[in-house]
Amino acid sequence: MLRGLALFIGQRRWQTWVPWVLPALLPLFFGAFPGVGSFVHDAYLKAFDTDAEAVGVSAVWQLYAATRWGALVLILLFGPALYGYARHFHLSRLDRIPVLVTLLAVLFALCDWGTTRFVLGPAAKTGTTAVSQASSGNIPSSYYGIEPEWVCVAPLAGQAAEEIPVQGGAFEPARPLLHLGASGGNVVLWDTGADRKSGKDNRTLTLPLSRLRISPTDDPRGTCGASGRQR
Structure with missing residues (x-):
C-alpha cells in the first residue's frame, strides 16, 4: 500500500x-x-x-x-x-x-x-x-469502561419492591442482578431470571438509583436478603 x-x-x-x-x-x-x-x-x-x-x-x-x-x-x-x-x-x-x-x-x-x-x-x-x-452465572469482561458486576439490590428501608418504579419487567430483589452502569439518576441492571408475570428471562431493568441499596456479591447463583446483601 x-x-x-x-x-x-x-x-x-x-x-x-x-x-x-x-x-x-x-x-x-x-x-x-x-x-x-x-x-x-x-x-x-x-x-x-x-x-x-x-x-x-x-x-x-x-x-x-x-x-x-x-x-x-x-x-x-x-x-x-x-x-x-x-x-x-x-x-x-x-x-x-x-x-x-x-x-x-x-x-x-x-x-x-x-x-x-x-x-x-x-x-x-x-x-x-x-x-x-x-x-451462565459468570462475570463478563470489562469493555471500554463498562464494568459488569454482580450485585444484590434492595429497596431502602420502609419501601417494598413493588413500590419501586421499574422499566423492563418485575424487580426481584431476592436474586443477584448484573450491574451495567448508571446515569441520570437511574441504574441499569440485567436480570437473568424469569419474570414472574411474563416468564421472560434475560431482561434489562432500569430503576431509580436513589431508592435502592446496592451491594456487590460473589455468588450470582445465591440469594439476596432484604438488606441488599447476600445471605
Missing part, C-alpha cells in the same frame, strides 16, 4: 492528491470526538437491550473506544494506492470518469465492510458473548 501511495503522490501535484488523501484521514478526526465512541458501546450493549447513554459511559472511555475507527484509515487509503498503481502501469489515462467512479464505488464498499468487520461487528460479538457469560 505504501508503494501505491508513493506512486499516487509522485504522479500528481499536491493540489490534486490532497483532496484524495485528506478524506481518507477523516476517521482519525471523526474518532477524536468522544461521542463517536458511543457507536462502539451501543453495538456492544445492544445485546443487553440498552445503550451507552443509559449506562453512563464516560467521555474518556468513549474517546478511547473511538480509536477503533482508525482501522478505516487503512481501508480508505487503499483507493489512492490502487489508483497509483493503475496510473503507473498505464491502466488509467487522463483521470477517466469510469475509473474514478469505479474506485469510489470500491471505497464505499470497503468502508461499509470495514465498519462491520473491524468496528461495530466485533463490538456486537463481544456483547453477545457477555450476555452468554452472564446467563
Whole structure:
C-alpha cells in the first residue's frame, strides 16, 4: 500500500492528491470526538437491550473506544494506492470518469465492510458473548469502561419492591442482578431470571438509583436478603 501511495503522490501535484488523501484521514478526526465512541458501546450493549447513554459511559472511555475507527484509515487509503498503481502501469489515462467512479464505488464498499468487520461487528460479538457469560452465572469482561458486576439490590428501608418504579419487567430483589452502569439518576441492571408475570428471562431493568441499596456479591447463583446483601 505504501508503494501505491508513493506512486499516487509522485504522479500528481499536491493540489490534486490532497483532496484524495485528506478524506481518507477523516476517521482519525471523526474518532477524536468522544461521542463517536458511543457507536462502539451501543453495538456492544445492544445485546443487553440498552445503550451507552443509559449506562453512563464516560467521555474518556468513549474517546478511547473511538480509536477503533482508525482501522478505516487503512481501508480508505487503499483507493489512492490502487489508483497509483493503475496510473503507473498505464491502466488509467487522463483521470477517466469510469475509473474514478469505479474506485469510489470500491471505497464505499470497503468502508461499509470495514465498519462491520473491524468496528461495530466485533463490538456486537463481544456483547453477545457477555450476555452468554452472564446467563451462565459468570462475570463478563470489562469493555471500554463498562464494568459488569454482580450485585444484590434492595429497596431502602420502609419501601417494598413493588413500590419501586421499574422499566423492563418485575424487580426481584431476592436474586443477584448484573450491574451495567448508571446515569441520570437511574441504574441499569440485567436480570437473568424469569419474570414472574411474563416468564421472560434475560431482561434489562432500569430503576431509580436513589431508592435502592446496592451491594456487590460473589455468588450470582445465591440469594439476596432484604438488606441488599447476600445471605
